[in-house]
Each structure stands twice: as structure tokens, then as C-alpha cells.
Amino acid sequence: MANGKLIVVCQSGGKFTTNADGTLSYSGGDAHATSLTLNTKFDDFKSEISDMWKYDLHSLSIKYLLPNNKRTLITISTDRDILRFLEFHEDSASADVYVMTPSPPAPSDATSLPCSRSSHTMPNGPVSPIDAPTDYLPDEPIFPVDAPMDFLPDAEDAGKQKTPQISSRKSCITGVGQTFNTRCELHEALDKFSLAHGFHYTLKNSDGRRFCARCKAEGCPWFFIAPKLSTTKLFRIKKMNDTHTCGVGSIRASASRKLVASIVKEKLRDTPTYKPQEIIDDIRRDLGIELNYAQAYGGIAAALEELQGSHRTAYNQLPLLSGKILETNPGSAAILNTKEDLSFHQIFVAFHASLYGFQNGCRPLLFLDCTSLKSKYRGELFTATALDGNNVIFLVAFAIVDVLSDDNWHWFLEQLKTVLSMSPEITFVADMKKEMSESLSLVFPNCFHGYCLHQLTESLKRKFKGSLTLEVVRVLISEFHSAAYAPTAEGFKKCIGTIKNISPEAYEWVLQTEPEHWANAFF
Incomplete structure (x- = not known):
């Protein structure tokens, strides 16, 4: 990288193929050259690439291959990624980047790729991009992976008055001399300005060197011209006629998903739990525009994708993530499998620190549980947790799988067996399903399987909901818990005897749940 500047060859329109050794090759398409320095901002770089091919700024993605690893595509999406890219190529005079829109092209020679992959090697291993699951439900409501549950609309919150969170958009465009850091920033400002004032605009004679906007109404003289300042990324308004003759403000404004995203993006940086109803209230107050819940939610999803990257693109990073876990946490496990496609x-994933902590600081007791993920592509989260010396939950290992199935549970237990080298017999607390018992006895032949009392309680509620009154069910649950905690067989029999007097059906149900797996008296 001579003189602190790297020549970057931007390629687009071609295809990737996978070579016999697992490396990726790119061929075809068009190429443009530009340069990067340590001071280059990602937004400026992306805006310049957008102008090269007239791509939509928000749909393109930029990727590159590491100098010594031609198997994994790395994404550039932040200023920090720019600095890493330059660091990786500091000994090179030039480097290639690949511009993809609307999504990264898959390797064209699919038959040359392995049918499935199990990756628990270092980053230099032969790994290639991984695709998102193919059996998700795209038409259902989609929630961000890391969004808390209070992201859902709350009936009480919906009626509360919020303090102003979105500043007025009417002054986004102030006149001649106003300067914008990037073309993207100027475009977003104009979107908000036109929305606030109630008119539509069109771009004419605009390119990477200048930005020219006119009112879309025929004969209206409103316009401005903002050329790019030479040797910089800045755009400055040079000429402007701020007079409208089209009845500005009479047009019923509407907000696109993209525009709502640009409005709320700043807010989401500081307040990730910004709710759709809050957006609706804020935009109504500040801009006089009515949004429905779907528009507000779509704006949040689009803004989070701009800030954090898309869910689909993130799946391509899983091989790199697995390698980094092993590289930075020696003694850990990170095993990644794909389907045939x-x-x-x-x-x-099981971190070495967690395994060491379990084996040296916890009782040989593991709780197995799962929960459904609410991300775009769904999935199930499996966990194996223990209790530390303070009776606080201690995570030992976890897995994410595409669907909840007995095969996936069995696979999870097999991986857990490989990372646990304890001589004491382990007691597992898990669901009482027959399939779970069979998998545990096969993978851990000397283990004890205790049933989860909470899950049993929920089953009891479902079993007798409707046939018994709520008050009676509460008494049954109380006696059921007393039976579980009773330290002697006599105490256990007394509690279930009370249950029998209340409901013979409930008594039979208790006996069928195999008390030897959940009652202290028989533990």
C-alpha cells in the first residue's frame, strides 16, 4: 500500500466458481478502479460504488477475499471493516472487491462443492460461504434476533404520550452553501425534506459528480444543484430556487419503508427497543403523516438491517465465526454442519472457560432446554446449563439447529458427550419425552434422567383446564409440588392421596408421569 493509498478494483456482474482445492474464482462482469486511504469512510466508498453502476445504494453489498484465504468472502459494511481491509492488504499495491446486488451470487459450479460440511477447524480450513435456511416462512411477521420481547406492541404503551424523539425535517435542506458529507446523506435529507413539505421530486442530470433535483410537478420552478467538491466526498448546494407554484403541501405524503428506516436509524442506535407504536406517534407528531403498524415495523426491520447487516448475509460469516472461536479460545468446540444444498x-458451541467452570466448580447436574428463535429464518436454540456455587444459572454449551426434532436433540447430546470428560455420573433434568430418555440412555448410558417439574406442572394445567375449576387446579398444583419435594415415601403418599381425594383422574395422571424421575423421595 504505497503512500498510504490502496488501489481497489471493483468488480460486479460476474460469477464465482469453486476450484478443486476449494478456493473461489471470479470471472466475467465489469470492473472499475478507485482508491482507499485510512481516512476513507464506508458511506463514501459505498456511495461511489453505487454511482459506478447506478446501483441502488441500499441493496448492494461489498465483499472481498483474504490474501491467504480464497475460500471465504468477507463483507465490508462499516468504517472498521475498511480499516481491516487495508490492514490485510498493507503489503499489496492493489486489491479486488466484489459488488453484489441484490444478494451475493452463489458459486456457479454447485456440483464441485461438498454435499455437507462439519467445520471445527481453524479459519484456514477449506470453508465456503453458507446459505440461510431454505424452509423459513417469509410472509410471517419477522422479529430481529436480538430484539427483546417488549419489542412487541403493548396495549398500555400504545396510549401513552411520548416526548418528541424525531426532530423536524422541514429544515433538512436550508439553501445555497449547505454541505453534505456524502451523496447518500444528501439523498436522505431530500427525502425527509420533500416528505415534510408535501411534494414529490425527481433527479435530473445527476451522476457521481453532481446532484440535481427538481419538483416533479410540471412547470414548478423549485430545484437545486449540488456539485461534488473536487478532491473530496462533499456535496454543496450551489444553486437553488426554493419557490413552489405547484400547491406544495397539498400532496398527501406517504412514507416508504426506506424512508422510515432513514428516519428511525439514528434513534435505534441509542434505543434498540424503539417500538413501532412509538414511531407511529413520533412521525404523526413531527411530520403529520399517518403510518400503519406494518409500515412502522418494516421501517425498523430495514433500519436494523442497515445498522447490523442482513440475516441472510450473516449466515455467510458462520464458518469464519467458528474458526475464530477455536483460534481465540483454545480448548473450545465449534461445530458447523450444512445440508446438501x-x-x-x-x-x-462450547467455550473452554465454560467447560472448565462446569467440571471444576459445579455439581454434575445439567439442565437441557430449548426455545424457538424469532429471527427471520426461525430455528431452535438448545442449551445445557448448570448451577454454580451461588445457585445461579451457568451456561455450559449451546446449539442452534434449523428445526426441533429428535435427530437434532440426539446430535446435540452427542456433541455434548465429546466435550465432557467427567468421571462422575451426570444427572440430566429435561423433558419426560420418550425420545429424550432413549437418546440420553444411548449417549450417556450411566446418567440419571430427572423430569423438569415446571414442564410437568404446565402439562398438568393443560390436562385439566376446562374439566376442573381454576381454584381446584391450583390446589392440585400445590399438592403436586409438595409431593415432589417430600423427602420420604410416606410424605409423598400423603400428598398424592390428597390429590386422589380431589380428582381420581389427576391421581392416575401423576402415577403415569413416573414419580421416580421427579420426586425427591425416590431420587
């Missing part, structure tokens, strides 16, 4: 199937 290279879409995501399973990933298992």
Missing part, C-alpha cells in the same frame, strides 16, 4: 443445518 449448503444451507444452514446445525451449529454447536
Whole structure:
């Protein structure tokens, strides 16, 4: 990288192929050259690439291959990624980047790729991009992976008055001399300005060197011209006629998903739990525009994708993530499997610190549980947790799988067996399903399987809901818990005897749940 500047060859329109050794090759398409320095901002770089091919700024993605690893595509999406890209190529005079829109092209020679993959090697291993699951439900409501549950609309919150969160958009465009850091920033400002004032605009004679906007109404003289300042990324308004003759403000304004995203993006940086109803209230107050819940929610999803990257693109990073876990946490486990079509199937992670803590600071007791993920592509989270010396939950290992199935549970237990080298017999607390018992006895032949009291209680509620009154069910639950905690067989029999007097059906149900797996008296 001579003189602190790297020549970057931007390629687009071609295709990737996978070579016999697992490396990726790119051929075809068009190429443009530009340069990067340590001071280059990602937004400026992306805006320049957008102008090269007239791509939509928000749909393109930029990727590159590491100098010594031609198997994994790395995404550039932040200023920090720019600095890493330059660091990786500091000994090179030039480097290639690949511009993809609307999504990264898959390797064209699919038959040359492995049918499935299990990755628990270092980053230099032969890994290639991984696709998102193929059996998700795209038409259902989609919630961000890391969004808390209070992201859902709350009936009480919906009626509360919020303090102003979105500043007025009417002054986004102030006149001649106003300067914008990037073309993207100028475009977003104009979107908000036209929305606030109630008119539509069109871009004419605009390119990477100048930005020219006119009112879309025929004969209206409103316009401005903002050329790019030479040797910089700045755009400055040089000429402007701020007079409208089209009845500005009479047009019923509407907000696109993209525009709502640009409005709320700043807010989401500081307040990730910004709710759709809050957006609706704020935009109504500040801009006089009515949004429905779907528009507000869509704006949040689009803004989070701009800030954090898309869910689909993130799946391509899983091989790199697995390698980094092993590289930076020696003694850990990170196992990644794909389906035959290279879409995501399973990933298992157990950090060395967690394994060491369990084996040296916890009782040989593991709780197995699962929960459904609310991300775009769904999935199930499996966990194996213990209790530390303070009776606080201690995570030992976890896995994410595409679907909840007995095969995936069995696979999770097999991976857990490989990372646990304890001589004491382990007691597992898990669901009482027959399939779970069979898998545990096969993978851990000397283990004890205790049933989860909470899950049993929920089953009891479902079993007798409707046939018994709520008050009676509460008494049954109380006696059921007393039976579970009773330290002697006599105490256990007394509690279930009370249950029998209340409901013979409930008594039979208790006996069928195999008390030897959940009652202290027989533990």
C-alpha cells in the first residue's frame, strides 16, 4: 500500500466458481478502479460504488477475499471493516472487491462443492460461504434476533404520550452553501425534506459528480444543484430556487419503508427497543403523516438491517465465526454442519472457560432446554446449563439447529458427550419425552434422567383446564409440588392421596408421569 493509498478494483456482474482445492474464482462482469486511504469512510466508498453502476445504494453489498484465504468472502459494511481491509492488504499495491446486488451470487459450479460440511477447524480450513435456511416462512411477521420481547406492541404503551424523539425535517435542506458529507446523506435529507413539505421530486442530470433535483410537478420552478467538491466526498448546494407554484403541501405524503428506516436509524442506535407504536406517534407528531403498524415495523426491520447487516448475509460469516472461536479460545468446540444444498443445518458451541467452570466448580447436574428463535429464518436454540456455587444459572454449551426434532436433540447430546470428560455420573433434568430418555440412555448410558417439574406442572394445567375449576387446579398444583419435594415415601403418599381425594383422574395422571424421575423421595 504505497503512500498510504490502496488501489481497489471493483468488480460486479460476474460469477464465482469453486476450484478443486476449494478456493473461489471470479470471472466475467465489469470492473472499475478507485482508491482507499485510512481516512476513507464506508458511506463514501459505498456511495461511489453505487454511482459506478447506478446501483441502488441500499441493496448492494461489498465483499472481498483474504490474501491467504480464497475460500471465504468477507463483507465490508462499516468504517472498521475498511480499516481491516487495508490492514490485510498493507503489503499489496492493489486489491479486488466484489459488488453484489441484490444478494451475493452463489458459486456457479454447485456440483464441485461438498454435499455437507462439519467445520471445527481453524479459519484456514477449506470453508465456503453458507446459505440461510431454505424452509423459513417469509410472509410471517419477522422479529430481529436480538430484539427483546417488549419489542412487541403493548396495549398500555400504545396510549401513552411520548416526548418528541424525531426532530423536524422541514429544515433538512436550508439553501445555497449547505454541505453534505456524502451523496447518500444528501439523498436522505431530500427525502425527509420533500416528505415534510408535501411534494414529490425527481433527479435530473445527476451522476457521481453532481446532484440535481427538481419538483416533479410540471412547470414548478423549485430545484437545486449540488456539485461534488473536487478532491473530496462533499456535496454543496450551489444553486437553488426554493419557490413552489405547484400547491406544495397539498400532496398527501406517504412514507416508504426506506424512508422510515432513514428516519428511525439514528434513534435505534441509542434505543434498540424503539417500538413501532412509538414511531407511529413520533412521525404523526413531527411530520403529520399517518403510518400503519406494518409500515412502522418494516421501517425498523430495514433500519436494523442497515445498522447490523442482513440475516441472510450473516449466515455467510458462520464458518469464519467458528474458526475464530477455536483460534481465540483454545480448548473450545465449534461445530458447523450444512445440508446438501449448503444451507444452514446445525451449529454447536462450547467455550473452554465454560467447560472448565462446569467440571471444576459445579455439581454434575445439567439442565437441557430449548426455545424457538424469532429471527427471520426461525430455528431452535438448545442449551445445557448448570448451577454454580451461588445457585445461579451457568451456561455450559449451546446449539442452534434449523428445526426441533429428535435427530437434532440426539446430535446435540452427542456433541455434548465429546466435550465432557467427567468421571462422575451426570444427572440430566429435561423433558419426560420418550425420545429424550432413549437418546440420553444411548449417549450417556450411566446418567440419571430427572423430569423438569415446571414442564410437568404446565402439562398438568393443560390436562385439566376446562374439566376442573381454576381454584381446584391450583390446589392440585400445590399438592403436586409438595409431593415432589417430600423427602420420604410416606410424605409423598400423603400428598398424592390428597390429590386422589380431589380428582381420581389427576391421581392416575401423576402415577403415569413416573414419580421416580421427579420426586425427591425416590431420587
